[in-house]
Amino acid sequence: MSERRRVLVAEDDSRLAGMLETLLVSDGYDVELARDGQRALHRGLTESFDAVVLDRGLPAVDGLGVLRGLRSNGVTTPILILSALGTAPDRVDGLNAGAEDYLAKPFDIDELLARVRALIRRASSDVPTVRFPGGQLDVGSRTVTLGTGERMVLSDREASLLELLARRPEQVFSRAVLLDEVFADADDPGVVDTYVHHLRKKFGRTLIETVRGVGYRLGGVG
Structure with missing residues (x-):
């Protein structure tokens, strides 16, 4: 239904x-x-x-x-x-x-x-949608719809980070690449880790996987 x-x-x-x-x-x-x-x-x-x-x-x-x-x-x-x-x-x-x-x-x-x-x-x-394990992101409205039917509106940066990871689920992104593509106006490289933390807090730690010594990738796709 x-x-x-x-x-x-x-x-x-x-x-x-x-x-x-x-x-x-x-x-x-x-x-x-x-x-x-x-x-x-x-x-x-x-x-x-x-x-x-x-x-x-x-x-x-x-x-x-x-x-x-x-x-x-x-x-x-x-x-x-x-x-x-x-x-x-x-x-x-x-x-x-x-x-x-x-x-x-x-x-x-x-x-x-x-x-x-x-x-x-x-x-x-x-409005395009991007799917990720457990839900999908409506890019235009920055709204995530989970498999349970629950909806959540993200901030611009949260949505941009999730969209990038979900569109290229097999790719591991270094912090430098994420800074360039999502947080180009940020002075502190730690902003990447901050927003990864925000998304994990909202959708669970397995949403984004840490690849030690390299960076981040979408979780649950390996």
Whole structure:
């Protein structure tokens, strides 16, 4: 059975939020609700979603503020703005802020579901994944999905290091090579060992193998 996609719905109208949740669940998604912009921003930054349905008129932080906050922190999850503000300038503002799509209220249910499907389909085809023993890394979102279904978002450097090791699993990388390819802006060579430690702490010591006197390679592939 394929894993169910996760959708974050940020909507402060409780009746509409409940309706959206029911519609999306019936279409095969796992849905999380956020009733204000602060919660939506927090969840979008700390959890992994396949799409976000975002109202512009949210309390605490408005929808465009949530959108800009996610994009400025490197979150690439596709976002559909669903808003009563439906003029051409409103749509332009939303798209310029980083949304992939914009749908005005009131909306057609079938059109909404079709647009969410299209967003997820495009994102899935555009973003490469790299497999490693026990899981896979979604390079675009820096999200690791483990065999258990658990998801974890990595930092840029963690993701870059894991991607390099996973793409060339048979190769042993010296610290000098890793410094050059992943940590080119670092002054301290010890940064390599630090990030190896970070990844091992998250995914187990066997994820990265130490080849004594040479360097590191992906573990579990020999």
